[in-house]
Amino acid sequence: MPQLEIVDLKANYGAQTVLERINLSVEKGEIVSLIGASGSGKSTLLRVLMGLLTPLAGNVRINGQTIDYKDRAQLGRIRSQMAIVFQQYNLFQNMTVLDNVTVAPIKVKGRPRKEVEEYAIALLQKVGMGAKLKAYPDELSGGQQQRVAIARALALQPDILLLDEVTAALDPELVTEVLDTVRLLAADGMTMFIVSHEMSFVREVSTKVVFMDGGHVIEAGDPHQIFDQPQQARTREFVGKILRH
Amino acid sequence: MWSQIAEELPRFFGYHNLIFFAKALGSTFALSVIGCVVGFSAGFVLATLRMSKRASLMPLRLMTTVFVELFRRIPFLVTLMLVFFIFQGLQADLSMFSVALVSVCLIATAFIAEIVRSGLESVHQNQWDAAATLNFSYWQTLQMVIIPQAWKIILPPAFGFFVLFIKDTALASQIGVIELAFAGKAMSNKGFSATLVYGTVLILYFMLSYPLSRFGKYLETKLAPTRNR
Amino acid sequence: MNIDFAPVLDRLPYLISGAWLSLQIAFLAFAMGMLIGLFGASVRSYGPRWAQAMVGGYVVFFTNTPQLIQIFFLFFALPDAGILLSPLQAVLIGMTLNAGAYLTEIQRAGFESVRKPELEAAETLGFSRFQTIRLVILPHIVRVLFPPLSNQYILMTLGTSMAAVFGVEELTGRTYNINSETFRSIEVFSVAAVLYIAITLIATLSLAFVGKRFFRAKMRWF
Numbered sequence: 001m002p003q004l005e006i007v008d009l010k011a012n013y014g015a016q017t018v019l020e021r022i023n024l025s026v027e028k029g030e031i032v033s034l035i036g037a038s039g040s041g042k043s044t045l046l047r048v049l050m051g052l053l054t055p056l057a058g059n060v061r062i063n064g065q066t067i068d069y070k071d072r073a074q075l076g077r078i079r080s081q082m083a084i085v086f087q088q089y090n091l092f093q094n095m096t097v098l099d100n101v102t103v104a105p106i107k108v109k110g111r112p113r114k115e116v117e118e119y120a121i122a123l124l125q126k127v128g129m130g131a132k133l134k135a136y137p138d139e140l141s142g143g144q145q146q147r148v149a150i151a152r153a154l155a156l157q158p159d160i161l162l163l164d165e166v167t168a169a170l171d172p173e174l175v176t177e178v179l180d181t182v183r184l185l186a187a188d189g190m191t192m193f194i195v196s197h198e199m200s201f202v203r204e205v206s207t208k209v210v211f212m213d214g215g216h217v218i219e220a221g222d223p224h225q226i227f228d229q230p231q232q233a234r235t236r237e238f239v240g241k242i243l244r245h
Numbered sequence: 246m247w248s249q250i251a252e253e254l255p256r257f258f259g260y261h262n263l264i265f266f267a268k269a270l271g272s273t274f275a276l277s278v279i280g281c282v283v284g285f286s287a288g289f290v291l292a293t294l295r296m297s298k299r300a301s302l303m304p305l306r307l308m309t310t311v312f313v314e315l316f317r318r319i320p321f322l323v324t325l326m327l328v329f330f331i332f333q334g335l336q337a338d339l340s341m342f343s344v345a346l347v348s349v350c351l352i353a354t355a356f357i358a359e360i361v362r363s364g365l366e367s368v369h370q371n372q373w374d375a376a377a378t379l380n381f382s383y384w385q386t387l388q389m390v391i392i393p394q395a396w397k398i399i400l401p402p403a404f405g406f407f408v409l410f411i412k413d414t415a416l417a418s419q420i421g422v423i424e425l426a427f428a429g430k431a432m433s434n435k436g437f438s439a440t441l442v443y444g445t446v447l448i449l450y451f452m453l454s455y456p457l458s459r460f461g462k463y464l465e466t467k468l469a470p471t472r473n474r
Numbered sequence: 475m476n477i478d479f480a481p482v483l484d485r486l487p488y489l490i491s492g493a494w495l496s497l498q499i500a501f502l503a504f505a506m507g508m509l510i511g512l513f514g515a516s517v518r519s520y521g522p523r524w525a526q527a528m529v530g531g532y533v534v535f536f537t538n539t540p541q542l543i544q545i546f547f548l549f550f551a552l553p554d555a556g557i558l559l560s561p562l563q564a565v566l567i568g569m570t571l572n573a574g575a576y577l578t579e580i581q582r583a584g585f586e587s588v589r590k591p592e593l594e595a596a597e598t599l600g601f602s603r604f605q606t607i608r609l610v611i612l613p614h615i616v617r618v619l620f621p622p623l624s625n626q627y628i629l630m631t632l633g634t635s636m637a638a639v640f641g642v643e644e645l646t647g648r649t650y651n652i653n654s655e656t657f658r659s660i661e662v663f664s665v666a667a668v669l670y671i672a673i674t675l676i677a678t679l680s681l682a683f684v685g686k687r688f689f690r691a692k693m694r695w696f
Contacts, residue, residue, distance in 0.1 A: 050377075050378050051377070051378075052374060052377060052378065075380070076380050079378060079379065079380035080380065083378070083379075084378050086371065086374070086375065088371055090371040090372065090374060090375035091375070092372060092375065092376075092389075092390050093372070093394055094390065094393035094394050095389075095390075103379075103389060104379035104380070104381070107381075107385060107389065108379060108380050108381055108382075108385065152379075156379070246554045246555055249554075315667075315671060318632070318670060318671045318674040318675065319632075319667045319670050319671060320632040320633070320634075320635030320636075320646065320670060321632075321635070322635045322636060322638065322639075322646055323635060323646060323649070323663055323666050323667050323670060324667070326649075326659070326663045327660070327663045327664065327667060330659035330660045330663060331660055333659070334659075334660055412538075412539065412540035412541070413540070415540035415542045415543055416542060416636060418542075419639060426540065426542060426543060426546075429543065429546065433550065438551075438554055439546075439547075439550035439551040439553070439554060440547075440551040440554045440555070442551075443543060443546050443547040443550060443551050444547065444551065446543050446546075447539045447543055447544070447547060450538070450539045450540055450543060451535065451538045451539050454538040454539070455534065455538045458537075458538060
C-alpha cells in the first residue's frame with residue numbers, strides 16, 4: 001500500500017484555481033521531487049498537504065486512511081505524520097535553537113522534557129548544529145537556520161518530510177551544507193517530498209520526479225526519464241531551458 | 246498684575262492649598278494609571294479575541310470590534326456624560342470619581358485594544374504558519390510565539406497613550422471629580438488670580454507628563470527592532 | 475428609567491448645525507496649526523540652534539499640558555493682562571497653538587524621512603535643486619505625512635467637544651443646552667455620540683479614500 005496517495009486534488013486561492021486534478025502515489029522510502037516554473041503549484045501542493053490551505057475537491061490518503069482537512073483532530077494527526085521545512089526557515093525568533101526544536105513535542109504533544117531534549121540534541125548534532133544549542137535565530141546564517149528547521153521538523157518523528165525550496169533563499173556557499181543534510185536523510189530511508197530548483201541535486205537523489213505546470217501534473221517518472229527522455233512537449237521545453245546552464 | 250501675583254504667592258502656596266493640590270494630582274495620576282492598567286488588560290483580551298479565527302467566537306468578535314470602533318470615535322467629554330447619566334438613570338449611587346474611572350477604563354480599553362492588535366499583526370505570518378504546521382493551537386501560538394515577539398512593538402505606543410491620557414483626565418473636572426483641573430477652578434473661585442492658578446496647573450501637568458514622555462522615548466529607542474524577520 | 479428620544483430628535487437640525495460648527499472649528503484650527511507646524515518643522519530641521527531651541531520649548535510645553543487647561547489660561551488668565559477673548563476665540567487660539575505643536579512634530583518627522591539614495595539618484599540624473607524638491611522630495615513627504623495628518627485631524631474634530639465647557643455652541647455645547655431644556659440626558663448624549671461617530675467615520679473613510687487614490691499613501695482604517 002502506498003504511504004501517501006493524492007487523488008484528483010483541487011485547490012483555489014480565492015477565485016483562482018492553483019491545483020487541478022493532481023494525482024500522485026508515493027511509497028515508503030521514496031523521494032519525490034516536484035519541479036516546474038514559479039507559480040506552477042509545487043509549493044501550494046505542499047501547503048495543502050500540511051493543511052495550510054484547504055483543498056476544494058479530491059482526496060489525500062495516508063497509509064490508506066483518507067484525511068478530512070476540515071476536521072481539527074485529523075489535522076493534528078496529519079501534522080504528526082508529516083512535517084514541512086519552509087524556504088524561509090520560519091524559525092521562532094523568540095526561542096533558542098534547542099527550544100525551537102523541542103517546543104512542539106513538549107508543548108503540543110506533551111512528551112516528557114528530558115526525553116525530547118535528548119532526542120533534539122541528537123538531531124541537532126546530526127544536522128551539524130550541536131554546538132549552537134543556545135543561539136538565537138538572528139545569530140545564525142541562513143544555512144544554519146535551515147538545518148535547525150530540518151531538525152525541528154524531524155523532532156516530531158514524521159513519516160513523511162516535505163521540503164519546500166529549502167535552498168532557494170540561501171547564499172550559494174551555504175546551499176551545500178543543507179543539501180548534504182538532505183542526502184543524509186535520504187540515505188536513512190525517510191520518505192520525502194522535495195520542491196527544488198537544484199536540478200543536479202534533484203536528479204541525484206530522487207526516486208521519482210514530477211513536472212508541474214499551471215497547477216497540473218504534466219509528467220511523472222524516474223529522473224532518467226524526465227531529464228533525458230521527457231515524453232511531454234512542455235516537459236521537454238522546461239528541461240531544455242534549465243539544463244542549458 | 247505681577248505685583249498682585251507676588252502678593253498672592255505666600256497665601257497660594259499655603260499648607261492647606263498644597264495638600265489640596267497634592268491630592269488633586271494624586272487623583273489625576275490614579276485615574277490615568279488605573280485607567281491604563283485596566284485598559285491594557287482588557288484591551289489585550291479584546292485584541293487576542295479579534296485576531297482569532299474560530300467561528301464560534303464570531304459574535305464576541307463582532308461585539309469587540311463594535312466596542313473598539315465606537316469608543317475611539319466619541320469625545321471623552323461625551324463618554325463621561327453618558328456614563329454619568331446612565332448610572333444616574335440606573336439609580337446607582339456612585340461617586341464622581343467612580344464614574345470618571347469607568348469612563349476612563351472604557352476609553353483606554355478601546356484605544357489600547359487597537360494598539361495591541363496592531364502589534365500582534367506586525368509579527369510575520371510565517372511565524373503563524375510554522376506554528377500551524379507543528380500543530381500549535383491558536384492560544385499556544387499566541388502565548389509561545391507571537392506575544393513574546395509582539396510586546397516590544399506594543400509597549401512604546403501603549404506607554405505613549407498613557408502619557409497622552411493623563412492630559413485627557415482634565416475633562417473629568419467637568420463632572421466634579423477633584424483632580425488637577427478641578428483644583429485649578431476651585432482655587433480660581435477662591436479669588437486667586439487666574440494667571441497664577443492656571444499657570445501653576447499647567448506647570449504641574451507638565452511636571453507629571455514630561456518625565457514620563459521622556460521615559461517613553463527612551464523605551465522606544467531601547468525596544469526598537471534590531472533586525473527584521 | 476424611561477427613555478424618550480422624541481424631544482431630542484425634534485431638535486436634530488439644531489444639533490447638526492452645532493456639528494457643522496465643530497467641523498469648522500477643527501478645520502480652522504488644523505489649517506492654522508499646519509502653518510505653524512510648517513514653520514516650526516522647517517526651523518527644527520534647518521534653522522539656527524537658538525531658534526530650534528525655542529520651537530522645541532514651544533512643542534514640549536504644548537504637548538505635555540492638556541488642551542483644556544491651555545484654553546482655560548487663554549480665557550481666564552489673559553484678561554489679567556488686559557487681553558479679553560471671546561469663548562470661541564479662546565478655543566480657536568488654544569486649539570491652534572496645541573495643534574501647531576503636534577503638527578510641528580509630525581511634519582518634522584516627514585522632512586527627516588526623505589531618503590538620501592533618492593536624492594543621490596536625482597542628482598546623478600541631473601535634476602536641478604528645484605526639480606528635486608518638486609519631483610522627489612515633495613511627493614514623498616506628502617505621501618508619508620498624509621496618514622498621521624489625517625489622524626491628527628480626526629483627533630482634533632473630537633477635541634472640539636471641550637469647547638462646550640466655555641459655552642461655545644458646537645455639537646457638545648448644544649447637547650448640554652438640550653439637556654438642560656428637556657432633561658432627556660441619556661437620549662441627547664447618545665444622539666450626540668452617534669453624531670460624533672458618524673462625523674468621524676465619514677471623515678476617516680473620505681480621507682482614507684483620498685489618501686489611497688491620490689497620494690498612494692498607506693492609509694489605515696483609522
